[in-house]
Amino acid sequence: MTHTINQKKSFENFKIIYKIESLSLIFLLGFELSYYLLIVQTGLAQHYNSDLVALSPLFVGGVSGTLLSGMDFSKNIKPIHKIIFALSLQLLLSFSYPNFNTFTLGILGVSVGMMAPLSVFLFKQKQKIELFIALAIAYTTGTYLFTTFADTRGVLAIMFTTVALASALLLKDYKIQEQTEVKSRSFFMYIPLMFWIFLDSNLFESLSRTQNLDIWSHQTFTIITFHLFGLFIAYFNKTKELNHHIVIAIFFMLSYALTYLNMPIALAIVYPFVISYYNVIVFMALSKEMSLKRLSFMMVFIAWIASGAGLALALSKVLY
Numbered sequence: 001m002t003h004t005i006n007q008k009k010s011f012e013n014f015k016i017i018y019k020i021e022s023l024s025l026i027f028l029l030g031f032e033l034s035y036y037l038l039i040v041q042t043g044l045a046q047h048y049n050s051d052l053v054a055l056s057p058l059f060v061g062g063v064s065g066t067l068l069s070g071m072d073f074s075k076n077i078k079p080i081h082k083i084i085f086a087l088s089l090q091l092l093l094s095f096s097y098p099n100f101n102t103f104t105l106g107i108l109g110v111s112v113g114m115m116a117p118l119s120v121f122l123f124k125q126k127q128k129i130e131l132f133i134a135l136a137i138a139y140t141t142g143t144y145l146f147t148t149f150a151d152t153r154g155v156l157a158i159m160f161t162t163v164a165l166a167s168a169l170l171l172k173d174y175k176i177q178e179q180t181e182v183k184s185r186s187f188f189m190y191i192p193l194m195f196w197i198f199l200d201s202n203l204f205e206s207l208s209r210t211q212n213l214d215i216w217s218h219q220t221f222t223i224i225t226f227h228l229f230g231l232f233i234a235y236f237n238k239t240k241e242l243n244h245h246i247v248i249a250i251f252f253m254l255s256y257a258l259t260y261l262n263m264p265i266a267l268a269i270v271y272p273f274v275i276s277y278y279n280v281i282v283f284m285a286l287s288k289e290m291s292l293k294r295l296s297f298m299m300v301f302i303a304w305i306a307s308g309a310g311l312a313l314a315l316s317k318v319l320y
Contacts, residue, residue, distance in 0.1 A: 021174055025130045028083075028167035029119050030137030035090070035160040037142035038153055039097065040112055042208070044105075046150035047098040050205065050315055057102045061109020062116075063304050069114040070296025079118050079292060080171050086114035087165040094157035098150065117299040122176060123287045131283055132235050139227035139276060146216040190298055192245050193285060194306040196278045199252050201310025203259065203271070209314070212262065219268035226269050230276030241281070248278045 040058070048054040069082055090111040093104060100108060123131050145156065207213050215223060237244070251274035258267040282302070289295040 020170060022127075022130050024167040024170040024174075025122060025127060026134045026137070028164050028171065029123070029131070029134035030141075031160045031163040031167075032087075032115055032119055033134065033138035034141045035157065035164070036112065037138060038145055038148075039094075039157045039160070040108075041204075042146065043150045043153045043157075044098060044100075045205075045208075045311075050209070050311065052312060052315065055105075057106035058109040058112075059304060059308055061106035062113035063109075063300055065110035065113025066116050066296050066299050066303065067113075068110065068296075069116075069118050070293035072293075079121055079176065080168060080174055082114060083118045083122075083168045084165065084172070086111045086118065087161060087168055090115070091158065091161040091165055094154065094161050097154040097157045113304070116303045117292065117296040120283060120286045120299075121289075121292050121295055122171075122174070123283065127287075128235065128284070131280070131287075132231055135231055135276065135279060135283070136228055139231070139272070140224050143216065143220060143224045143227060143272075147220075187298075190285070190302065193282045194302050196248055196252070196282065197302060197306040198310040198313075199256075200275060200278070201307040202314045203252075203255060203310075205311050205314035207259065207267075207271075213259065213264050213267065215264050215268040215271075219265060222265070222268045223272045226272040227276045230273035231280060233273075234277045234280035241285070244277075244281045248274060248281065251277065 044055065044058065052059075065086070069079075069086075089107065093100070093108045093111065096104060145153075148156075207215065234244070237247075251270055255267065255271040255274055258270060286295060286298070286302075289298070
């Protein structure tokens with residue numbers, strides 16, 4: 001009888017721990033992505049008027065931090081410890097937002113760069129629902145607050161980082177789930193992911209600098225709705241990866257066509273859908289990588305080089 005009671009208590013404790021870990025994973029990724037969307041991608045970009053020279057310390061720091069996250073410093077230092085360090089650094093720097101100098105902007109890049117592969121590395125196939133909810137939080141928050149003045153987002157930077165850091169501290173004993181049926185992916189298989197991020201970065205920057213296509217100010221709730229719809233379809237679509245890429249290609253072509261045709265309402269439907277859809281595919285592909293060092297190396301190309309090239313092309317105004 002006592003043994004049965006102890007088993008029941010152990011099961012109840014396991015359920016509580018599982019729920020805490022699930023919520024912590026959701027809030028960690030959800031609010032760190034919100035930080036990236038509103039503080040790094042749009043906040044600092046607007047503050048520095050998308051000046052690539054002025055933003056170069058952030059880029060250099062980001063690449064350095066991403067590579068640094070994959071290094072083995074000690075057997076006692078786990079990925080979650082690196083996350084806590086990176087978020088602590090990010091929180092400290094957030095109090096200075098947006099008034100960074102070359103040095104502090106580079107250090108912020110290091111902290112954000114470290115978080116890019118580390119936050120993805122925590123998620124594996126069994127955490128797909130947590131990934132879905134985290135992305136939903138990020139896109140809803142990022143879209144709703146997109147029109148706030150960039151230079152006044154310091155409070156948001158502190159709040160987002162505080163939630164992410166608190167979540168990371170709750171995960172200090174978290175064990176990353178091993179995946180037995182994981183095939184090694186070649187560099188060639190990551191090229192489509194880089195291409196989608198390149199197209200997204202280029203189109204996003206082009207739209208954000210075009211007044212007559214300011215869909216975020218006028219179609220806010222339409223954008224949120226189709227962000228969530230894109231996540232929902234990608235989550236439940238069990239097709240092959242090649243078919244996913246075909247869907248993404250079609251919707252990106254349609255997004256670019258609607259941009260050239262100057263159709264903001266249709267664009268507010270199609271573009272958010274493809275952003276959410278392809279990001280689920282990117283995250284799920286990256287989460288299969290069990291080597292943090294390899295993941296960090298690939299994230300340099302996926303998170304920094306591809307997005308940086310897209311930004312540079314948009315600023316050149318070659319396509320739009």
